[in-house]
Amino acid sequence: MTISTPAPNPARFIRADGPDKVTGSGRYTADLTLTGMLAAKFKYAGIAHGRITRLDTTAAKAIPGVFAVLTQADVPNVRFGGFVQDRTLFADGVVRFEAEIVAAVAAVDAATAQRAVDAIVVEYEPLPVVNDPEAALTADAPLVHTDWASYGASGALVRERNDASFSSIAKGDVDRGMAEAAVVVRSRYDADGCHAAPIEPRAIVAQWEGDKVTIWTTTQVPYDARAGVCETLELPANRVRIIVPHLGGGFGGKCGFHFEAHIAALAKAARRPVRLLFSRREEFLAPDKRRESICYDFETGVSSDGRIVARRVTMVLDNGAYTADAGFFSQLGAMHALGPYRIPNLLAEAHLAYTNHQPSGSVRAPTAPQTCWALESHTDEVARAIGMDPVAFRQLNAVDTGAEGPSGQTYGEIGVQECIERAARMAGYGQQLPGDEAIGVAIGWWPSFAVPSGAYVKIDGDGSAQIITGAQECGTGSVMTLPQLAADELGMSAADFQLVYQDTSVAPYDMGATGSQTLFNNGRAVIAAAAQIAEQLRALAADHLEADPADIVLANGQAFVAGTPDRAVPIATLAGIAAGGELLIGHGSGMPPGPPPISGSTCVGDAGVAAWVAPQFSCHAVRVKLDRDTGVARIMHVAAAHDSGTIINPLGAEGQVQGGVLMGIGQALTEGTSYDNEAHQRNAGLLDYKLQTCADAPPMDIHFVQINTPNAGPHGAKGLAEAPNVATAAAIANAIAQLVGAPVRQLPMTAERVWDALQEVAQNTIGGAA
Amino acid sequence: MSFTIARTVEDALAAIAAGARPIAGGTDLVVGARHGKAALPADLVAIDRIAGLDEITVGAGNGGVTLGANVSHHAIEHHPVLAGSYSALADGSALVGSPATRHVGTIGGNVMNASPAMDTGAGLVVLGAEVELRSVHGTRRVPIGELWSGPGRTIAQPDELCVAVHLPQPAPNSGSAYLRLEYRRAMEIAVVGAAANITLAADGTVAAVRVALSAVGPTIVSVTGLDTLVGSVDDVADAVAAAASEQATPISDVRASDRYRRHTVGVMARRAVVAAARRAAGETIAIPVNRTLGIGAAS
Numbered sequence A: 001m002t003i004s005t006p007a008p009n010p011a012r013f014i015r016a017d018g019p020d021k022v023t024g025s026g027r028y029t030a031d032l033t034l035t036g037m038l039a040a041k042f043k044y045a046g047i048a049h050g051r052i053t054r055l056d057t058t059a060a061k062a063i064p065g066v067f068a069v070l071t072q073a074d075v076p077n078v079r080f081g082g083f084v085q086d087r088t089l090f091a092d093g094v095v096r097f098e099a100e101i102v103a104a105v106a107a108v109d110a111a112t113a114q115r116a117v118d119a120i121v122v123e124y125e126p127l128p129v130v131n132d133p134e135a136a137l138t139a140d141a142p143l144v145h146t147d148w149a150s151y152g153a154s155g156a157l158v159r160e161r162n163d164a165s166f167s168s169i170a171k172g173d174v175d176r177g178m179a180e181a182a183v184v185v186r187s188r189y190d191a192d193g194c195h196a197a198p199i200e201p202r203a204i205v206a207q208w209e210g211d212k213v214t215i216w217t218t219t220q221v222p223y224d225a226r227a228g229v230c231e232t233l234e235l236p237a238n239r240v241r242i243i244v245p246h247l248g249g250g251f252g253g254k255c256g257f258h259f260e261a262h263i264a265a266l267a268k269a270a271r272r273p274v275r276l277l278f279s280r281r282e283e284f285l286a287p288d289k290r291r292e293s294i295c296y297d298f299e300t301g302v303s304s305d306g307r308i309v310a311r312r313v314t315m316v317l318d319n320g321a322y323t324a325d326a327g328f329f330s331q332l333g334a335m336h337a338l339g340p341y342r343i344p345n346l347l348a349e350a351h352l353a354y355t356n357h358q359p360s361g362s363v364r365a366p367t368a369p370q371t372c373w374a375l376e377s378h379t380d381e382v383a384r385a386i387g388m389d390p391v392a393f394r395q396l397n398a399v400d401t402g403a404e405g406p407s408g409q410t411y412g413e414i415g416v417q418e419c420i421e422r423a424a425r426m427a428g429y430g431q432q433l434p435g436d437e438a439i440g441v442a443i444g445w446w447p448s449f450a451v452p453s454g455a456y457v458k459i460d461g462d463g464s465a466q467i468i469t470g471a472q473e474c475g476t477g478s479v480m481t482l483p484q485l486a487a488d489e490l491g492m493s494a495a496d497f498q499l500v501y502q503d504t505s506v507a508p509y510d511m512g513a514t515g516s517q518t519l520f521n522n523g524r525a526v527i528a529a530a531a532q533i534a535e536q537l538r539a540l541a542a543d544h545l546e547a548d549p550a551d552i553v554l555a556n557g558q559a560f561v562a563g564t565p566d567r568a569v570p571i572a573t574l575a576g577i578a579a580g581g582e583l584l585i586g587h588g589s590g591m592p593p594g595p596p597p598i599s600g601s602t603c604v605g606d607a608g609v610a611a612w613v614a615p616q617f618s619c620h621a622v623r624v625k626l627d628r629d630t631g632v633a634r635i636m637h638v639a640a641a642h643d644s645g646t647i648i649n650p651l652g653a654e655g656q657v658q659g660g661v662l663m664g665i666g667q668a669l670t671e672g673t674s675y676d677n678e679a680h681q682r683n684a685g686l687l688d689y690k691l692q693t694c695a696d697a698p699p700m701d702i703h704f705v706q707i708n709t710p711n712a713g714p715h716g717a718k719g720l721a722e723a724p725n726v727a728t729a730a731a732i733a734n735a736i737a738q739l740v741g742a743p744v745r746q747l748p749m750t751a752e753r754v755w756d757a758l759q760e761v762a763q764n765t766i767g768g769a770a
Numbered sequence B: 001m002s003f004t005i006a007r008t009v010e011d012a013l014a015a016i017a018a019g020a021r022p023i024a025g026g027t028d029l030v031v032g033a034r035h036g037k038a039a040l041p042a043d044l045v046a047i048d049r050i051a052g053l054d055e056i057t058v059g060a061g062n063g064g065v066t067l068g069a070n071v072s073h074h075a076i077e078h079h080p081v082l083a084g085s086y087s088a089l090a091d092g093s094a095l096v097g098s099p100a101t102r103h104v105g106t107i108g109g110n111v112m113n114a115s116p117a118m119d120t121g122a123g124l125v126v127l128g129a130e131v132e133l134r135s136v137h138g139t140r141r142v143p144i145g146e147l148w149s150g151p152g153r154t155i156a157q158p159d160e161l162c163v164a165v166h167l168p169q170p171a172p173n174s175g176s177a178y179l180r181l182e183y184r185r186a187m188e189i190a191v192v193g194a195a196a197n198i199t200l201a202a203d204g205t206v207a208a209v210r211v212a213l214s215a216v217g218p219t220i221v222s223v224t225g226l227d228t229l230v231g232s233v234d235d236v237a238d239a240v241a242a243a244a245s246e247q248a249t250p251i252s253d254v255r256a257s258d259r260y261r262r263h264t265v266g267v268m269a270r271r272a273v274v275a276a277a278r279r280a281a282g283e284t285i286a287i288p289v290n291r292t293l294g295i296g297a298a299s
């Protein structure tokens, strides 16, 4: 265990890529044009489930200006998928969701490509549509994948028919716990799926030179995208180069491997560069990343003094038609359904059900916001059932330093209790409010992900430095924090470092802008790389100043002898000396911390996410005003307290919390995918899928609980990109429930659903009185 | 395919007579085409640079106000006479889209686009507006309520250009307001909306009331049966709310069910009556009333 020191230089700095982005000088993938470039378009299934009985591309190929038309017959016969190999690049005989790609076209311009797409003849024998995840798990449900049993899959997954990943966590004796409880509360909750909805729709450009392909793409995970291209087109990694220009947001939606291989295959067949530009509608329908819908049945038993003695929860997650990266969602969802509470007896069971919907995948804190919403709504019901204040109930039952969590992990120093206290105080919890306002409180948690990562650092002869990193910037600003870490290590200033990043052929591996992992892991790598140079500089300075290398201090752009600051030499001078001899080049990775031990629990379908390195905690307290005549809820104020370890750049960190909270408000009130009976999305566009706007942003108070976290990232930092998105919807729900007089059991809690709940309460009151 | 830029109304009328469609701000026409609602017309004539068509003339006709067809929502929102005496219109214009939409979108485009969810329509109806339609053959004036014949349809001939919207002088001791139900505070489309125009008697009771509704039928719905309605503001508001819910013929779609729309249009109508009555009594409620009172507070 390492207890780290606080960051030497907590600084509020503006991210280096900010000016480019706000002035429009930054270049995005869609801005690229290559000589001879063609436009790509996809032919989509248009129906949710069917067997292809005829697929004829003859007429499309005959259209002048069409250079290539591809189907599954034209690419290697590879079934891929990180957890279950259940997918092919193009439909392989059966289409399983409305935006499944049947064929792809490259043509001189987009209009010609679209004409060719329209000229492709496809006929289907309709198959029964699986539109409801719970129904998908019944014994007589039609199978989404009739060949599921023969697919390759990760050995950890427990699969059965439409259940792509079953996971359970058990501890103690849940039946006995329930039997001994003073009060048992049961609740049902249903959360709709929703979207990442980044402002930049997907774009991909592919160009071959000989047997090597360069792909410019809007991905959060360049190495993952490369791996997908290599696997599906059967290429070695060193012949595929992924470059990401500026990325216009991702929110998880641009994680995974998407359409890079389709465009590379088109470019190869057409012998020309090819560009794909998604419309907003395609952005909603086609990617295998949207937030999964989940339904929950909770049962919690409490003792008469308000302690949770048992919890049972069953949940069904919508996998959609293909498993994408959702294989671990059942276990992660189960952790969130149990929550950061001390529970001696428990059983959580989670199923990941195939349906004929768009595939689910990592969207900012996958499974967490909706599960926190359900669990924390249920928690308020439990507190109320035994007559306890919801905040006091959480203070009594939440985990704490040294306590054991639901999966049997005993926590080192954590700040959840301080988060509760801080958020309640910032919100003015307990104050007298007008009759149409209430404050709801919820707690959330999220793991840090410790994974391998690499970076180089070099200082050139003039003393200017570069960080060459595999890390990817998706808008969080975490890559922008790396110069600060290198600067601290080398006694230089962050402005001395330029970043070279987002190019798989230039930098070493990094997992990408996913799992809030960039600062945690790539920060470690950059510090390790800088440390190598620091050692070189100390040796050079010792030589120059005739001192012992161990006595050399690097600070303020200088190397000096400890205790005698006037015996100094500028680092730039040392860099000049090095330029004539051994160059200043550092490379770093560092060992990621291993998973903490867990004991006393049994995990079936263990995807490795029951033991959390450096867990992050949060508490949000939200004041809501409700228009009872219409059900419209307005967010008046948000208080957010976060334990994400040490904060390196408070300005960037606050931005993350503000964005996460606003996204959480959208999930709470307006963002949800609606399906029709044929499993078509009814609101695949920004007109009817309502994101929150700046005009909706409420005032926020943000506090960071900074404690000495064991096994954390650089200087004790954890992660922060996903955590702020976890507890907001839950806190809003608990305020709305107070104002309505009952919980709203569906997410999003749209005005109409709130109004329906109000009507129901009114009817029950009248019914009860009669 | 052609795109011409008209410098005068006559240029525009000639182009339209030859089969071109007018385009003003393009915020309905172009955005709708991108959404696949209807393909862009093959021939377009831009009318946004016609001199004088963006003027607001106060004291026109019998002391009313005339808006050129190209007057922007932004101009309406910030015009002191419109905000003060034709508040229901200014309330509506101030809600359109975002600042960018309000600078580009025009009153002529809004009324001629004939969406039942348009935000100026209900206000124009209760204010007794007329549109002036002109073609190479002549000019006619149409009461605004008779302009719309269905969703996206008007009674205007293909060769007619809307050149102006005329507003009569408001009655003494009158005030108006437009409210809409919205799920967010910008870039929104009315779930339902209601405008009211109230004239108060000397004793503060309601002497006359006009109410119109948006997004609850194929066109803006003018609520009928209110001619003899008088009484306290509260009683009138109750009666209007009931009539609005009853006369609405809303649809169910992904935004709301017909049940919910029918209920909430009554709520909006009630609040519009109350806000209009407060304005009629001399109170200043800043434009737009939606934001000033808060959707939750205007009960």
Ligand SMILES: Cc1cc2nc3c(=O)[nH]c(=O)nc-3n(C[C@H](O)[C@H](O)[C@H](O)COP(=O)(O)OP(=O)(O)OC[C@H]3O[C@@H](n4cnc5c(N)ncnc54)[C@H](O)[C@@H]3O)c2cc1C
Pocket (backbone or CB within 6 Å): B021, B022, B023, B024, B025, B026, B027, B028, B029, B030, B031, B047, B069, B095, B096, B097, B098, B101, B104, B105, B106, B107, B108, B109, B110, B111, B112, B113, B117, B118, B119, B120, B160, B161, B162, B163, B187, B188, B189, B190
């Ligand atoms: C993001 C966004 C948000 C919006 N929000 C709202 C909203 O909140 N409320 C609302 O009501 N609307 C809204 N709109 C719709 C639109 O902005 C308004 O209806 C606007 O007033 C249209 O004016 P325009 O000048 O842009 O019309 P255009 O698009 O130029 O024209 C619309 C139609 O009217 C015809 N036309 C235009 N001028 C004339 C004329 N003088 N004579 C005859 N025909 C004419 C055109 O041929 C076309 O058929 C929104 C639009 C966008 C893009």
